[in-house]
Amino acid sequence: MNLLQPILDQADTLTAIRQDLHAHPELGFEEVRTSGIVADLLQSWGIEVHRSIGKTGVIGVIDGKAPGRTIGLRADMDALPIHEQTNLAFSSTKPGVMHACGHDGHTTMLLGAARYLADTRDFDGRVILIFQPAEEGLGGARAMLDDGLFDRFPCDEIYGLHNRPGAAQNHVGIKPGVAMAGADFFDIKVIGRGSHAARPSDSRDPILAATALVQALQGIVSRNLDPNVAAVVSVTQFHSGTAYNVIPGEAVISGTARMFTDEIRTQIQTRIREICAGIATTHGVEVKVDIRDIFTPLVNDDALSKVFADLATDVVGADNVLLGGEAVTGSEDFADMLNAVPGAYFTIGFEGTGALHNEGFSFDDTILPLGATLLARVAETRTNL
Numbered sequence: 001m002n003l004l005q006p007i008l009d010q011a012d013t014l015t016a017i018r019q020d021l022h023a024h025p026e027l028g029f030e031e032v033r034t035s036g037i038v039a040d041l042l043q044s045w046g047i048e049v050h051r052s053i054g055k056t057g058v059i060g061v062i063d064g065k066a067p068g069r070t071i072g073l074r075a076d077m078d079a080l081p082i083h084e085q086t087n088l089a090f091s092s093t094k095p096g097v098m099h100a101c102g103h104d105g106h107t108t109m110l111l112g113a114a115r116y117l118a119d120t121r122d123f124d125g126r127v128i129l130i131f132q133p134a135e136e137g138l139g140g141a142r143a144m145l146d147d148g149l150f151d152r153f154p155c156d157e158i159y160g161l162h163n164r165p166g167a168a169q170n171h172v173g174i175k176p177g178v179a180m181a182g183a184d185f186f187d188i189k190v191i192g193r194g195s196h197a198a199r200p201s202d203s204r205d206p207i208l209a210a211t212a213l214v215q216a217l218q219g220i221v222s223r224n225l226d227p228n229v230a231a232v233v234s235v236t237q238f239h240s241g242t243a244y245n246v247i248p249g250e251a252v253i254s255g256t257a258r259m260f261t262d263e264i265r266t267q268i269q270t271r272i273r274e275i276c277a278g279i280a281t282t283h284g285v286e287v288k289v290d291i292r293d294i295f296t297p298l299v300n301d302d303a304l305s306k307v308f309a310d311l312a313t314d315v316v317g318a319d320n321v322l323l324g325g326e327a328v329t330g331s332e333d334f335a336d337m338l339n340a341v342p343g344a345y346f347t348i349g350f351e352g353t354g355a356l357h358n359e360g361f362s363f364d365d366t367i368l369p370l371g372a373t374l375l376a377r378v379a380e381t382r383t384n385l
Contacts, residue, residue, distance in 0.1 A: 001170065002315050004373045007116050014112045014368040017041075019090040021104035022363070025079030025097045028134030029143075031056045034077045034107065038131050041111055045118045047129070050152075054144030059153055060129035062117050064383060068125025071379045072158035072341065074334060075110035076103045076135035085359040101356050102163040105363045105371070107131060109161065112372030117379060125383035128153045130337075137185065137294050141333040150340050157304060158343035159378050160334045161371055163363060165356060167349025170370055172312040173322045174346040176305035180298035181232075181258040182265060183331040184291050188213065188276060191286040194249035203247040207240050209283035210251035214238070216275045217255070224271050225264065232258040232329050233268060258329045260297050295331035301342040308344045311377055316370070346374070 007014075017037075026034050035056045042049045048061040056077075084091050084098040092098045099105075114129050130149070134140030164173065190213065192206035220233045233255070240251035257268045269291050280287040309323040334345055348371055354361035 001317075001370065003369050004116060004376060006119065007112050007372045007376065008369050010112060010115065011369050014108050014372065015365040017111060018104050018108040018363070018365055018368060021107060022099045023090045023093050025092050025094055025099045025104070027081060027097060028078040028136055028138035028140060029055045031077045031133050035131065035133070038077070038107065038111065042114060042129070045115050047114060047118050053149065054133060054140060054147045056133040057140065057144050058131040060114055061153065062114070062121070062127040062129070064121050064123040064125050064127070066124040068123070069156045069383050069385060070126040070128060070154060071382045072128040072130055072153070072155035072343070073110055073113060073375050073379055074130040074132055074158060074160040074337060075106040076132050076140070077107050078103055078134050078136055078140065080136055080357060082357070082359050086354070086362050088362065098359065099363070100358060100361045101136070102361070102363045103135065105163055105368065106161060108368055109371030110375060112368060113375035113379065116372065116376045123380045123383040127379045127383065128155055135333050139294070139333065141336040145336060145340060155341050157382055158337055158341045159308065159375065160337075160343070160345045161375070162332065162345070162347050163367065164347040164349045165352040165354065165361065167347070168320070169349060169351050170316055170367065171320050171322065171349035172316055172346055172374070173325060173349070174300065174305050174309055174312070174344055175325050175327060176300050176302040176323070178260050178297055178327050179300050179345065180327060180332050180335065181260055181295070181329045182297040182335070183295040184257045184265065184269065185254070185294050186257065186272060186289065186291045187252060187254045188290070189288040190251045191288065192249060192283070195247045197245040197247055200247055204284050205247055206249065206251040206285055207247070209279055209285045209287075210238065210240065210253055212283070213276065213279045213287070214253060216279065217272065220268060220271045220275070225267065229264060230260060230327070230329065231264050231268065258331065260327060265293070295333055296335040296339055298332050298335035298345060299338060300344045304342060304344045307382070308346060308378060311381055312346070312374060315373055315377065348374070
């Protein structure tokens, strides 16, 4: 691999930073310690720092040798509400909170690129370092945009990355065009009438209605959408009842829908509401529906995807770069930034154990220099046009 030597020389330091962040995870919009560490490190390297962008976000600004184009580099910082079960020496010190998606690694990679770019400044133009809070469904990207991110720090292009466990080691992937799904979250409250469990005829059973609703929702994709269209509707929570001998008055189900176009999003939302109305009539209950647009489909710029793939080939070799592949039904709120500024989002593979969002997930620190190199190289290359 053709890694930048100054970054490779800092591999141990990057590992120490990553493992410290891993041991002290913070949920979305609570990244006070994390953002403080990021801001302090950037300042110590002579980088202009702006704090509290989008609540707990941090922006770093690095000016090159002369005026020129501006490239944005983004990493996410938040953890997940998962109880870690890795038994690592640097496991989470916060019960029920864990970096189970590798955002600690993404943050560290961008820090590694930031230090290199600040030390060398071998480019014309400007690099904007975007350390984003609350990627995990809480709207961190939108919060930064609402806070004037690209009005205050205009960018010509923007790039982001994600780790990919289970892929080939050091494999770089990028999908031009639609690469990741958009996502809605939904909460549906079924309001019936409770009764003694021995007298169900006195009730309007919300559990019975809600279970029928769960079954019906699972048929939206298979029975309402074109079979050539990819989409997902998943019910992930069901809450009701407090006792063995009481039919409760309410039940709540929650879940997510995934899609690749706004047209399909509208179809799914419409069908959810129609099914809920039908269940309400059938079971004599009230059904309240709350559907929220959480993630936009992620669309990579076609030309910039090719540019990045060529750059990655110089770093890891052609055999370790995939330009193309299938879009995935996972979601990523970097999509909102790509809606505002053209750019690309890529992945770095490692042969680790534990899937993303799993209590056994373990990030591979050996890919930290690679991620930092790719971010630094794309910044240097695209500013110097």
